[in-house]
Amino acid sequence: MSKKSTIFAEIIKKAKMVDGICPHCAEHTLLISVVMDYYRCLNCGGDIEQKVNGKISYLPVDLSVEEIKDGKEI
Numbered sequence: 743m744s745k746k747s748t749i750f751a752e753i754i755k756k757a758k759m760v761d762g763i764c765p766h767c768a769e770h771t772l773l774i775s776v777v778m779d780y781y782r783c784l785n786c787g788g789d790i791e792q793k794v795n796g797k798i799s800y801l802p803v804d805l806s807v808e809e810i811k812d813g814k815e816i
């Protein structure tokens with residue numbers, strides 16, 4: 743069952759890594775792109791949305807909306 747690591751290697755190969763200041767932990771760290779324009783801080787694991795309007799800025803992604811959605815009983 744070593745397929746998991748292969749998949750992870752594929753993700754890493756496709757993922758985009760940038761360095762920047764994380765708005766969650768305020769550390770200058772590596773940010774890894776998980777999906778288009780969304781990055782994850784490798785220091786604290788916080789999700790960040792990248793905004794590019796002339797200059798690049800990183801905004802913390804508020805996950806509380808998603809959490810409420812997930813927690814909703816069906």
Ligand SMILES: [Zn+2]
Nearest residue numbers: 764767783786
């Ligand atoms: Zn961080």
